[in-house]
Amino acid sequence: MSEAHSVHGPVAHQFDDLEQQREADELGMWTFLCTEVLFFGGVFLAYTLYRLRDEAGFADASSTMNLWLGGINTAVLLCSSLTVALAVHAGETSRRAMLVVCLLLTMVLGAGFLGIKFYEYYEKFEEHHMPLFGLPFIYHGKASPATAEMFFDLYFVMTGIHAIHMIIGMGIFTVLLVKALRGGLLGDYSTPVHIAGLYWHFVDIVWVFLFPFLYLIGARH
Amino acid sequence: MSETADHGHDSSHHAPPHPSVLGLVANFFALMLLLAATIAIAEIDLGRGNFIASTGIAAAKMTLIMLFFMNLRYSKPLTRLVACAGFFWLAIMFGLSFSDYITRGWLAAGGG
Numbered sequence: 001m002s003e004a005h006s007v008h009g010p011v012a013h014q015f016d017d018l019e020q021q022r023e024a025d026e027l028g029m030w031t032f033l034c035t036e037v038l039f040f041g042g043v044f045l046a047y048t049l050y051r052l053r054d055e056a057g058f059a060d061a062s063s064t065m066n067l068w069l070g071g072i073n074t075a076v077l078l079c080s081s082l083t084v085a086l087a088v089h090a091g092e093t094s095r096r097a098m099l100v101v102c103l104l105l106t107m108v109l110g111a112g113f114l115g116i117k118f119y120e121y122y123e124k125f126e127e128h129h130m131p132l133f134g135l136p137f138i139y140h141g142k143a144s145p146a147t148a149e150m151f152f153d154l155y156f157v158m159t160g161i162h163a164i165h166m167i168i169g170m171g172i173f174t175v176l177l178v179k180a181l182r183g184g185l186l187g188d189y190s191t192p193v194h195i196a197g198l199y200w201h202f203v204d205i206v207w208v209f210l211f212p213f214l215y216l217i218g219a220r221h
Numbered sequence: 222m223s224e225t226a227d228h229g230h231d232s233s234h235h236a237p238p239h240p241s242v243l244g245l246v247a248n249f250f251a252l253m254l255l256l257a258a259t260i261a262i263a264e265i266d267l268g269r270g271n272f273i274a275s276t277g278i279a280a281a282k283m284t285l286i287m288l289f290f291m292n293l294r295y296s297k298p299l300t301r302l303v304a305c306a307g308f309f310w311l312a313i314m315f316g317l318s319f320s321d322y323i324t325r326g327w328l329a330a331g332g333g
């Protein structure tokens with residue numbers, strides 16, 4: 001009874017029943033995710049076109065990436081997708097303790113991902129591979145400096161907008177955590193966890209493609 | 222108003238179908254195996270094959286996440302259709318862009 005609309009039950013008055021409401025919520029989120037596919041699709045398209053122009057140059061620039069940190073971050077994000085899926089399950093089966101723990105773990109893993117990501121940005125700053133804010137860009141590899149600079153431009157734009165999505169996701173999960181701690185989001189009220197989960201999994205999928213495209217295209221020694 | 226509230230009360234019995242905890246954990250381990258595979262394959266020089274393998278594995282991971290974590294396996298056909306619409310639009314964007322960029326060289330060759 002902690003939530004304002006719970007006076008009228010879990011179903012808002014414009015819906016016939018819970019199932020219809022859940023379907024409408026789900027459909028709305030998927031429609032939003034379609035626009036997100038095109039939003040990220042634009043930078044993936046730019047990446048593909050520039051990579052086709054100079055494939056060897058992109059491979060060389062990619063070989064300077066820290067594969068360990070990228071790989072660990074992929075694993076961290078996949079773990080967080082599991083904890084989100086478990087949180088959805090806990091909400092639907094009305095297990096409050098499990099829901100709170102899974103939401104907390106998701107936020108910890110999300111923060112871990114962002115921490116590693118920002119450490120990688122710092123590494124790039126140190127190596128002068130950060131063509132942002134008028135910083136000097138110095139590249140000693142085989143690729144032409146122009147190609148390398150384009151690769152790192154794309155790297156920062158793609159991982160940057162991905163990181164912003166992660167930060168927004170952390171905000172959403174903070175709200176959900178507060179609601180869960182107050183005893184909400186269980187059983188018939190669990191749809192918000194599912195909807196937020198769809199968003200988080202989408203952000204995970206974007207990273208699943210960013211990882212091979214940015215870290216794995218160059219030969220390593 | 223009271224009618225809709227009544228509908229809501231007995232609805233806990235038809236909670237949406239969902240994979241079991243074991244299924245979710247199995248899906249997670251499959252994703253981790255694919256991650257290990259994509260890193261291992263990147264160490265071998267396959268030329269064009271590297272791109273095909275890494276993109277194929279990423280697509281496989283995406284499919285697993287969408288089917289089981291995002292629950293599309295158990296969703297209504299309409300939801301699945303909307304989920305796939307994003308790819309359809311993406312294909313239009315890539316298709317029309319490439320029909321420009323990739324064919325630019327052809328024109329130059331034909332015109333002499």
